Amino acid sequence: MSKPKMRARLKSLSFSEKIKILEKLRDRSEKIAASGLRRKEIDLTPAHIQKNE
């Protein structure tokens, strides 16, 4: 299915169905956060680089 068609389909879902998707997205995001898979911010300040050399 093309992206615009998918977006239109998602938009046309009932509020209850959309809420279920929101809950799945939220749960997935929480699992990713808990697993530590989320990319850590890289500190590129000169002080940090010097300290880790």
Added chain:
Amino acid sequence: MKATLEAINQMQADGVIGKYAIGGAVGATFYLEPAATVDLDIFVTLPTASGGLLLSLAPIYEYLKSRGGKIEDEYIVIGDWPVQFLPPSNDLEQEAVAEAVSTTVESVPTWVMSAEHLVAIALRIGRSKDHNRILQFVEQDAVNREKLQSILERNGLTAKWKQFERKYLEGTHE
């Protein structure tokens, strides 16, 4: 979400809160494709205590805590959703609650702000995520332009909207 809304409706029936409306990302999801969010924004009118002028959220927190709600920072977790209760802080938000649209979530009745009020509030707040949401409403043709203009005029947001249009919508064929 069903348990969350049932608890909020019960709180309304018990007179702890007055009329309420879902706003923020969950409110926008009523009109748009679902977008990830972690919390539920409930704009809520509070009954004023006789003689009291200050509006306090304390009765909401006390009521929900006594029924198993857990406070986490500015949220109270009801069911499995962190909820932020927001008393309307200006005429626009008051109007948005008063004119909210009734709907249901899994047969539980609830109210959601109109698309035009959600756009006007997002414009007033003006963070980049609010601008993104406005663009979604425009791109997905989910907003009545006449109704929006009237809300913007009533709430002194016309200049801000023109600025938004110049920045984000100029050159697009809406």
